[in-house]
Amino acid sequence: MKIRIGFIFGGDTVEHEVSIISAVQAMKNIDENKYEVVPIYITKDLRWLTGNLLKDINSYSDYDLINRYAKEITIVKDKEDYLLKSKKGLFNRTINQIDVAFPIVHGNNIEDGTIQGYLNLLKIPYVGSNILGSSVGQDKVFTKKILETANIKVVDYVWFYDYEYETNNQDIIKQIQTLEYPVIVKPATLGSSIGISLAKNEKQLKIAIEEAIKYDRKILVEKVIKNLKEVNCSVTGNYEHAFPSAIEEVIKEEDFLSYQDKYLAKGKSKGMVSTNRILPANISHEMKLKIEETSKEVFKQLNLSGVCRIDYLIDQDTNELYVNEPNTIPGSLSFYLWENKGKPYSQLLDELIIQTIKDYKNKMKKTSSFETNILQNFNGLKGSKTKLK
Numbered sequence: 001m002k003i004r005i006g007f008i009f010g011g012d013t014v015e016h017e018v019s020i021i022s023a024v025q026a027m028k029n030i031d032e033n034k035y036e037v038v039p040i041y042i043t044k045d046l047r048w049l050t051g052n053l054l055k056d057i058n059s060y061s062d063y064d065l066i067n068r069y070a071k072e073i074t075i076v077k078d079k080e081d082y083l084l085k086s087k088k089g090l091f092n093r094t095i096n097q098i099d100v101a102f103p104i105v106h107g108n109n110i111e112d113g114t115i116q117g118y119l120n121l122l123k124i125p126y127v128g129s130n131i132l133g134s135s136v137g138q139d140k141v142f143t144k145k146i147l148e149t150a151n152i153k154v155v156d157y158v159w160f161y162d163y164e165y166e167t168n169n170q171d172i173i174k175q176i177q178t179l180e181y182p183v184i185v186k187p188a189t190l191g192s193s194i195g196i197s198l199a200k201n202e203k204q205l206k207i208a209i210e211e212a213i214k215y216d217r218k219i220l221v222e223k224v225i226k227n228l229k230e231v232n233c234s235v236t237g238n239y240e241h242a243f244p245s246a247i248e249e250v251i252k253e254e255d256f257l258s259y260q261d262k263y264l265a266k267g268k269s270k271g272m273v274s275t276n277r278i279l280p281a282n283i284s285h286e287m288k289l290k291i292e293e294t295s296k297e298v299f300k301q302l303n304l305s306g307v308c309r310i311d312y313l314i315d316q317d318t319n320e321l322y323v324n325e326p327n328t329i330p331g332s333l334s335f336y337l338w339e340n341k342g343k344p345y346s347q348l349l350d351e352l353i354i355q356t357i358k359d360y361k362n363k364m365k366k367t368s369s370f371e372t373n374i375l376q377n378f379n380g381l382k383g384s385k386t387k388l389k
């Protein structure tokens with residue numbers, strides 16, 4: 001029997017559409033002799049839908065069509081089965097069933113441990129990083145702090161909360177000025193370059209911070225690397241093993257790699273695949289080895305698994321390598337970086353699912369609850385004197 005894979009995508013995130021593109025690419029490339037594709041699309045207003053039309057990218061240009069033909073469901077664990085139950089009508093009809101969940105979601109409120117937590121609670125095996133890795137990887141400030149303790153270089157930075165800026169902006173501006181202009185201002189937990197801007201002086205800095213504050217309560221300001229080369233390396237594996245992919249060099253057309261550069265470079269959106277890139281990157285052999293080693297270490301330090309992409313900034317004046325950020329569920333799952341290393345996309349997906357099933361079985365061997373019910377010998381709460389420990 002085929003293994004049923006529930007591809008979960010969409011959600012209430014600014015990267016909703018990018019997630020649809022990434023998921024449709026994956027659903028098209030999976031080996032259908034071995035796996036059955038079950039699309040599970042979370043709309044922006046958080047309805048969970050399923051149906052074959054959700055495998056086709058053209059369906060998403062007509063939401064009326066989706067509302068009419070896709071079925072609204074909830075996932076229910078029933079003994080060893082994970083059922084997709086219809087939400088309509090008197091009876092809770094089972095529409096479909098999945099064996100493994102494959103979240104292909106990007107951004108805040110979903111990629112950041114949220115969907116992982118939901119799947120954990122239902123005990124569904126799922127592809128990719130656990131809650132901890134996902135949430136740390138989504139927060140650029142936490143990521144930096146962990147990498148610093150592991151002696152992995154990150155660009156100098158200052159961070160603060162919106163209320164701190166709103167109550168005492170002069171102190172914060174002073175702190176930022178120790179980095180020297182130009183600086184780059186980022187919402188700490190977003191992606192796809194949303195809310196990011198460069199500032200060359202105090203006036204621009206204030207505008208940049210106001211912009212970032214629209215998206216996030218936590219703001220990060222970094223020193224700008226002026227003579228920049230940007231490279232990315234994907235990693236697959238789990239807590240025991242990590243394997244680096246080919247390394248790409250990404251080319252920006254604006255001051256920094258924008259949403260436009262990433263997803264719309266060739267006019268029509270194809271997700272991360274449309275970014276202008278040199279593959280493999282134009283770097284020395286030593287730099288390549290350093291990136292591969294660092295990528296494996298970042299993967300391990302941040303508790304990642306599945307397929308991730310680690311993004312780097314190289315200062316070409318000093319030849320210094322800095323980790324910019326991890327992407328715990330990268331756009332297009334970085335399949336092109338694996339294809340370049342000789343691994344077809346279908347094989348990448350196959351390996352990720354096999355790894356997930358193995359890791360799930362190992363995890364289930366660990367004790368998670370006790371058979372005995374300690375409450376059987378519990379005499380009840382005897383008035384207010386009884387202390388619960």
Ligand SMILES: Nc1ncnc2c1ncn2[C@@H]1O[C@H](COP(=O)(O)OP(=O)(O)O)[C@@H](O)[C@H]1O
Binds near residue numbers: 155193222225324
């Ligand atoms: N410190 C920096 N110096 C120069 N350019 C930067 C720096 N940080 C980010 N950038 C540019 O901004 C882009 C987006 O920043 P990034 O931190 O990757 O945010 P996102 O999570 O939105 O992708 C990067 O791809 C790069 O082009």
Ligand SMILES: [Mg+2]
Binds near residue numbers: 192193311
């Ligand atoms: Mg980035």
